[in-house]
Amino acid sequence: MAYLKENKEKPEKIGILGGTFDPIHYGHLVIAQWAKEEFSLDKVLFVPAGTPPHKLHKEVLMGKHRYRMTTLATNTNPNFKVSSMEMNRLGPSYTIDTIKDLRKEYGKDTFLYFITGADSVLDFYTWKDYEELIKSCYFIAATREGYDVEKFNQRIEEIHELFGHRIFKMDIPDLDISSTNLRKRINQGKSVKYLLPETVEQYIIENKLYKDLKG
Numbered sequence: 064m065a066y067l068k069e070n071k072e073k074p075e076k077i078g079i080l081g082g083t084f085d086p087i088h089y090g091h092l093v094i095a096q097w098a099k100e101e102f103s104l105d106k107v108l109f110v111p112a113g114t115p116p117h118k119l120h121k122e123v124l125m126g127k128h129r130y131r132m133t134t135l136a137t138n139t140n141p142n143f144k145v146s147s148m149e150m151n152r153l154g155p156s157y158t159i160d161t162i163k164d165l166r167k168e169y170g171k172d173t174f175l176y177f178i179t180g181a182d183s184v185l186d187f188y189t190w191k192d193y194e195e196l197i198k199s200c201y202f203i204a205a206t207r208e209g210y211d212v213e214k215f216n217q218r219i220e221e222i223h224e225l226f227g228h229r230i231f232k233m234d235i236p237d238l239d240i241s242s243t244n245l246r247k248r249i250n251q252g253k254s255v256k257y258l259l260p261e262t263v264e265q266y267i268i269e270n271k272l273y274k275d276l277k278g
């Protein structure tokens with residue numbers, strides 16, 4: 064059944080921002096907001112990964128903390144929602160499973176756009192069932208500070224040739240912020256002010272997170 068916007072005969076357009084969010088920061092919020100505007104999305108669903116597939120051998124903060132920080136960072140924006148669907152699923156949080164579940168929930172006519180940064184696009188061929196995945200939703204690929212723009216453009220071109228126009232490039236302002244860098248700063252007792260929302264900073268302080276250095 065088509066999932067229609069109230070009083071309008073147009074199918075919904077939903078952005079999905081999957082991430083480890085360990086912790087969530089302004090880089091994530093900017094790509095979500097940019098995608099919302101550039102692609103006229105009705106909402107952006109933040110989906111914290113329960114078990115991020117490419118970080119199986121890394122230490123990742125407990126899901127409940129990452130989920131709560133994601134909620135704190137997004138709850139002032141009515142167009143942003145957080146989903147616990149990957150937290151509730153056992154095993155690695157493969158995107159193909161998430162898209163299949165969202166397709167069941169929203170119906171075949173809803174436009175689903177998975178939002179990623181340049182790093183994810185560059186390792187896309189290592190994702191589970193990527194051929195099926197690329198056909199099951201659209202992708203919005205954001206530029207990211209520190210990543211080879213040429214390789215990024217080449218990969219997008221290649222995906223166009225192989226699968227048709229399923230992936231859209233999105234230029235965003237360069238924000239040299241990563242969760243890795245934030246964890247390091249906190250561990251070194253440095254400030255993360257202005258790199259992530261104050262509510263998230265408070266949560267980290269209150270719960271004494273990232274005191275032990277992680278990769």
Ligand SMILES: Nc1ncnc2c1ncn2[C@@H]1O[C@H](COP(=O)(O)OP(=O)(O)OP(=O)(O)O)[C@@H](O)[C@H]1O
Nearest residue numbers: 082083084090179180181183207238240241242243
């Ligand atoms: N500053 C940024 N600019 C553009 N895209 C970003 C930025 N930060 C994160 N992303 C994208 O957001 C998604 C989720 O990122 P993730 O939660 O892994 O954060 P991260 O900062 O890359 O974390 P880590 O440093 O721990 O790998 C990924 O697709 C990633 O490419």
Ligand SMILES: O=C(O)c1ccc[n+]([C@@H]2O[C@H](COP(=O)([O-])O)[C@@H](O)[C@H]2O)c1
Nearest residue numbers: 081082083112115116117157158190191
């Ligand atoms: O499905 C996969 O094989 C897959 C492999 C790597 C990453 N992902 C998803 O991409 C998103 C960003 O991943 P990460 O590790 O950069 O936080 C997150 O939603 C992951 O579940 C998905």
